[in-house]
Amino acid sequence: xxxxxxxPQSLIVQKGGISIINCAYENTAFDYFPWYQQFPGKGPALxxxxxxxxxxxxxxxxxxxxxxxxxxxxxxxMDSQPxxxxxxxxxxxxxxxxxxxxxxxxxxxxxxx
Amino acid sequence: xxxxxxxxSNKVTEKGKDVELRCDPISGHTALYWYRQSLGQGLEFLIxxxxxSAPDKSGLPSDRFSAERTGGSVSTLTIQxxxxxxxxxxxxxxxxxxxxxxxxFGPGTRLTVL
Numbered sequence: 001x002x003x004x005x006x007x008p009q010s011l012i013v014q015k016g017g018i019s020i021i022n023c024a025y026e027n028t029a030f031d032y033f034p035w036y037q038q039f040p041g042k043g044p045a046l047x048x049x050x051x052x053x054x055x056x057x058x059x060x061x062x063x064x065x066x067x068x069x070x071x072x073x074x075x076x077x078m079d080s081q082p083x084x085x086x087x088x089x090x091x092x093x094x095x096x097x098x099x100x101x102x103x104x105x106x107x108x109x110x111x112x113x
Numbered sequence: 114x115x116x117x118x119x120x121x122s123n124k125v126t127e128k129g130k131d132v133e134l135r136c137d138p139i140s141g142h143t144a145l146y147w148y149r150q151s152l153g154q155g156l157e158f159l160i161x162x163x164x165x166s167a168p169d170k171s172g173l174p175s176d177r178f179s180a181e182r183t184g185g186s187v188s189t190l191t192i193q194x195x196x197x198x199x200x201x202x203x204x205x206x207x208x209x210x211x212x213x214x215x216x217x218f219g220p221g222t223r224l225t226v227l
Binding site for chain 1: 154218
């Protein structure tokens with residue numbers, strides 16, 4: 001059973017456009033939601049994370065929007081750049097569930113120059 | 114300081130052989146995780162260590178898979194009698210504690226079973 005569902009599987013965006021990746025979860029015990037970025041041949045690296053006490057967190061061009069009632073969260077990449085082309089994974093975790101990280105299936109983002 | 118390192122970076126083996134994959138976590142990180150990433154797929158959780166103990170082995174796909182961690186540091190993932198479906202990238206990550214802490218990933222070991 002997939003604890004975290006991620007969409008779309010792939011995304012192509014023009015340079016300067018907005019990239020949006022969505023994730024949904026079922027377990028209301030989750031209370032930590034990170035996004036990881038992975039370049040080919042590399043391990044994932046933490047990009048940005050949010051806790052459910054806020055509805056939005058912004059770091060530079062990257063923003064997480066969180067909707068607790070809908071059990072959804074999304075990553076927005078503003079002014080997308082070719083260097084943003086990578087695979088993005090959402091995840092969810094909670095100390096009450098043992099702290100295991102449940103990852104989405106990933107979104108392959110391609111930003112066209 | 115140094116990040117998470119994994120060795121070997123690539124491993125090609127024949128079906129039925131045993132393989133050992135090594136992970137050196139960041140110094141001081143008590144939590145260590147192993148994941149498997151198949152081509153174009155997400156991250157499949159395999160096992161988690163807190164110190165030298167493994168309270169969560171729920172992700173190990175079969176009894177051919179085992180892992181150990183010694184001295185609260187280096188971890189080894191062993192796959193016995195490898196099968197072609199074991200071909201994947203095996204990623205190791207470490208964090209200061211389990212929940213709410215950033216996981217730092219290594220570059221992975223690409224395993225190919227012929």
